[in-house]
Amino acid sequence: MEKKVRLVKMLLMMLICVSAWISAESTDNIDSYRRLLLENGLGATPPMGWNSWNHFFCDIDETIIKETADALVSTGLAELGYKYVNIDDCWAEQERDSEGYLVPNKKTFPSGIKALADYIHSKGLKLGIYSDAGFQTCSNKMPGSLGYEQKDADTFASWDIDYLKYDNCNNNYTEPTKRYPPMSQALIKTGRPIFFSLCEWGEMHPAFWGAKLGNSWRTTTDISDTWDSMISRADQNEGYANFSGPGGWNDPDMLEVGNGGMSHKQYVVHFSLWAISKAPLLIGCDVRDLSNNTYKILGNKEVIDVNQDPLGIQAKKVKKDGDLEVWAGPLSKSRTVVLLLNRSVIRSTISAYWADLGVPADTSMEVRDLWKHKTYDKAFKNQLKFTMEGRSCRMFILKPLS
Ligand SMILES: *[C@@H]1O[C@H](CO)[C@@H](O)[C@H](O)[C@H]1NC(C)=O
Ligand SMILES: *[C@@H]1O[C@H](CO)[C@@H](O)[C@H](O)[C@H]1NC(C)=O
Ligand SMILES: *[C@@H]1O[C@H](CO)[C@@H](O)[C@H](O)[C@H]1NC(C)=O
Numbered sequence: 393m394e395k396k397v398r399l400v401k402m403l404l405m406m407l408i409c410v411s412a413w414i415s416a417e418s419t420d421n422i423d424s425y426r427r428l429l430l431e432n433g434l435g436a437t438p439p440m441g442w443n444s445w446n447h448f449f450c451d452i453d454e455t456i457i458k459e460t461a462d463a464l465v466s467t468g469l470a471e472l473g474y475k476y477v478n479i480d481d482c483w484a485e486q487e488r489d490s491e492g493y494l495v496p497n498k499k500t501f502p503s504g505i506k507a508l509a510d511y512i513h514s515k516g517l518k519l520g521i522y523s524d525a526g527f528q529t530c531s532n533k534m535p536g537s538l539g540y541e542q543k544d545a546d547t548f549a550s551w552d553i554d555y556l557k558y559d560n561c562n563n564n565y566t567e568p569t570k571r572y573p574p575m576s577q578a579l580i581k582t583g584r585p586i587f588f589s590l591c592e593w594g595e596m597h598p599a600f601w602g603a604k605l606g607n608s609w610r611t612t613t614d615i616s617d618t619w620d621s622m623i624s625r626a627d628q629n630e631g632y633a634n635f636s637g638p639g640g641w642n643d644p645d646m647l648e649v650g651n652g653g654m655s656h657k658q659y660v661v662h663f664s665l666w667a668i669s670k671a672p673l674l675i676g677c678d679v680r681d682l683s684n685n686t687y688k689i690l691g692n693k694e695v696i697d698v699n700q701d702p703l704g705i706q707a708k709k710v711k712k713d714g715d716l717e718v719w720a721g722p723l724s725k726s727r728t729v730v731l732l733l734n735r736s737v738i739r740s741t742i743s744a745y746w747a748d749l750g751v752p753a754d755t756s757m758e759v760r761d762l763w764k765h766k767t768y769d770k771a772f773k774n775q776l777k778f779t780m781e782g783r784s785c786r787m788f789i790l791k792p793l794s
């Protein structure tokens with residue numbers, strides 16, 4: 393009976409998504425990136441939330457997870473869309489129980505995961521968990537799910553889990569295309585819509601095969617909190633832009649904004665690139681201790697709206713001249729998002745011509761600056777031209793006038 397209700401709910405959800413898709417399509421007349429959502433109906437726009445790894449690594453417990461949920465709500469970040477609270481590695485006991493089930497770590501998660509899910513849900517948020525398509529997870533501190541896919545998927549569903557990040561360590565040298573499908577099927581079989589995040593590190597180009605299995609796939613190895621690491625992941629991820637869209641997203645890894653390794657300007661670049669690339673926006677800092685500067689970045693609704701645009705088209709590098717780049721992509725309502733990026737350390741001037749953006753040169757554009765929160769009085773024709781500091785960016789939405 394309950395299964396039937398779930399099935400009807402899932403079908404309804406799919407219907408809503410498909411109709412949203414059709415209406416977005418008819419207004420914008422762009423069809424090349426479209427495809428139907430995965431059977432779980434999730435990921436119509438990139439997921440938003442938080443994950444424990446980039447700040448806490450293995451050093452997590454249920455108090456941190458609960459306090460993070462509280463902070464997402466009290467700061468207003470939850471309201472802006474950051475709904476997933478995702479536990480990463482190290483949440484379970486080293487050994488399965490006598491019946492082969494995963495056991496939450498008795499010291500750090502003494503109340504169990506179901507109780508935590510109830511708490512997270514009571515805040516209007518969603519709970520994510522982590523496992524690995526191998527014998528053990530990457531920390532080697534808990535079992536992986538290889539060979540236990542259905543058992544673990546059923547366990548996650550019984551705990552009311554909403555999201556699974558599925559890592560790639562200790563994989564017995566078996567191809568990912570053999571190890572990821574069983575978990576995808578197992579999750580679908582539970583009847584609970586669980587967002588499936590493939591963390592395959594881009595090794596076998598999951599962008600080419602991931603959309604049939606999951607709602608997002610990592611295109612890169614792990615990010616670290618430096619400019620070089622961040623910008624190189626954005627570059628690698630860009631190469632797969634054609635394969636991203638509603639239902640399945642390229643994932644250049646989680647955000648480092650707020651962790652302290654980059655300057656404010658560089659974190660603005662980081663967040664802008666992730667937003668324009670339709671990457672999952674998973675906060676990786678301690679949101680219980682958020683500086684005003686960090687909040688200004690993570691809480692920039694105009695930039696978030698670019699990421700969550702219903703068209704779901706990943707921007708591309710449309711022009712490159714040494715360290716000077718223009719990234720751009722279409723948005724709904726015939727708008728275009730443009731990022732001017734100076735990757736060098738020298739102050740310089742960057743131009744984006746309408747031809748670079750695929751727009752007729754004589755089109756008059758209204759230009760909105762998404763970081764200055766200001767619309768220019770004058771209309772722009774043929775080009776955008778700005779002088780900018782080194783390692784910084786400017787981000788704009790262009791809207792044709794009349
Ligand atoms: C690991 O690899 C070996 C050798 O290829 C194989 O016999 C074994 O079944 C694999 N184990 C799992 C759990 O896939
Ligand atoms: C992406 O699609 C465009 C337009 O269809 C095509 O010109 C381009 O070659 C494709 N790029 C890749 C990397 O597949
Ligand atoms: C953040 O901004 C608030 C209000 O604008 C201010 O009261 C507070 O002192 C600021 N906090 C920091 C850490 O700068």
Ligand SMILES: CC(=O)N[C@@H]1CO[C@H](CO)[C@@H](O)[C@@H]1O
Pocket residue numbers: 713714715716717734735736737738739740741742
């Ligand atoms: C010019 C440019 O756009 N990108 C970087 C930043 O500025 C310096 C000075 O113009 C350039 O030489 C460099 O390629």
